Amino acid sequence: MSIFDQIRKPTLLLDEQIVRRNIRAMAQKVAASGVHFRPHFKTHQSCQIGEWFREEGVSAITVSSVDMAKYFADCGWDDITLAFPVNLRQLDEIAHLAERIRLGVLVESVETVQALGERVRAPLAVWIKVDVGANRTGIAWDDVETASALVKTCQAYPALRLNGLLTHAGQTYQAAYPAQVEEIYRQSLSKLQSLRHVLEQQGLAQSLILSVGDTPSSSIVQDFRPADEIRPGNFVFYDVQQWMLGACTWENIGVALACPVVSLHPRRGEAVIYGGAVHLSKEYLLSKGQRFYGLVALPKDGRWSEPLPGAYVSRLSQEHGILRLFPHQLEQLRVGDLVCILPVHSCLTAQSMGRYLTLDGNWIEMMPRF
């Protein structure tokens, strides 16, 4: 019996072979560069998938919330960077976690460092979050004054250990072509190096580690030096967005949403699937001015096929997805058939679905919602 025979409703399929291959390839590339690998686990959010990383020698991870840090600490990860600005409302939880594991946090204001210093007793690794152009969080890379103040404040509290400078160059997602991703990577590291240089010259800090790593850079760049640590997350599954950026091929996409076809509209060139915004998320991409929420593949030999040329998810409502298809593609579909949607953004699709079904028919659990 094929895995597709048991699917009744939108189901997030996971191809373990592809996912393990993605993990291995990245682990090997990072090792070849001689840098430290601290993959981000916010994409998969699963202890079970975490074990596949451990099998590739990974022992340190990144997460994006206190809850996620607790979840992974509970399944045996003891070296976790919480790559999100410190939420002062969870200071007690952070202090408790620091007693259980090697915890790292990101700071960008003196007030937050002081709050940590006053509250946390166990050793806590502190990273200065640096903004190298993503304009999201972090101090500006040339804001030496704030950087110095952060370093000095850290030094005033014995539990706080300044680890280094950390950035997320999220602007790689806006790159027009792969060489531009590489350029952004190089510029980001130059900015971090420059800030480190000034802090070292001022005698404020020594041996600051430089931690970087979004999936586009980590996939496209070959030699990660002079970074010391790489933290990509999305590469575990990749998705259509990464494919469009040139960070992967469609064969690297490790998850697809299996959805029943519920209605056919040949005159409009459309089919309707059970699979909507609550399953895929409303993340979209533009292609030739046309918005799309996913690409369309078909079940084939127990996996999903190559995406159908020119076919895409054109609209989403809460539970409905509207597919645009060519007439010959529509003719092959019947109500009750399944299609496999390659997601635009696998992190959000995984989060929406909450668990995975492998092609071998095993459920993989994710972190519970509460």
Place this chain on the structure above:
Amino acid sequence: MSIFDQIRKPTLLLDEQIVRRNIRAMAQKVAASGVHFRPHFKTHQSCQIGEWFREEGVSAITVSSVDMAKYFADCGWDDITLAFPVNLRQLDEIAHLAERIRLGVLVESVETVQALGERVRAPLAVWIKVDVGANRTGIAWDDVETASALVKTCQAYPALRLNGLLTHAGQTYQAAYPAQVEEIYRQSLSKLQSLRHVLEQQGLAQSLILSVGDTPSSSIVQDFRPADEIRPGNFVFYDVQQWMLGACTWENIGVALACPVVSLHPRRGEAVIYGGAVHLSKEYLLSKGQRFYGLVALPKDGRWSEPLPGAYVSRLSQEHGILRLFPHQLEQLRVGDLVCILPVHSCLTAQSMGRYLTLDGNWIEMMPRF
């Protein structure tokens, strides 16, 4: 102690007073029109909130998935329309449900009617889904041929009871001003009446019920006749989208996402909150060409304030939200403070969050994800 003192991370607040007022107002308006009220429960997805409808005399409901029908059947609702094209992969579940409750389903193809007829033994209410311009699902309102074929096929199976014609005029969401919503409502009903007239003239069907009802129409239109049944859902909470459409005021918005401020960037005119795409969803609106994912209110006297003029959520990543604020608004904020985000689309925010916290400090559970 204020409810805000106990909030540590993104939390979906629910103002029970507002929500009950929204339910009561709609129930009274529908009653005044002398039509049947079958509210859609996909917005709140909560048995507990369902009880507030029961207190207003509601006994029949609409849902958008088989799972949701089972969930509400389990908490005592026995008259449920499943307003989603029949998913043939859940035919067994539909057949079982029809034995437990008065179940209604939507059809738009002869093949689906046949599949239902062959499988379902208990009486099943069948609605012909009609497309009056939303271009999502349903037969075209002037496709008399398919409508006739559907009616005749229904009549071939004793368990299938043809109830009427049902539409969702989702194009009201694109209306530029309230009068246009009303116009779409009137046109939708004319189209349904026209189709009913032809089917009756052909002697195929008698007394077909006309069921309509999106929240914009149901909020703006005063007299619902000649509709027989109204099925809005979103009005229970409303949201910024409905406010922009003129379907409500901000005082009608019944849920808000409380989010900790984690980073301030006065030079950019921005603050960063813990509250991102996984909490709010990536649904957005445009105002003067500017995309926004929510409006920004503040905790005030145990509830949320009026939205801050000109402030909005300008970007979202997985866990981060970026607020655009005026300098005087930013000056009032400290890292660790809470803001209350009025969501663009409350259905998706509720689905993402999975439960509610009332202003009185009680958790309200939603349908479980699995």
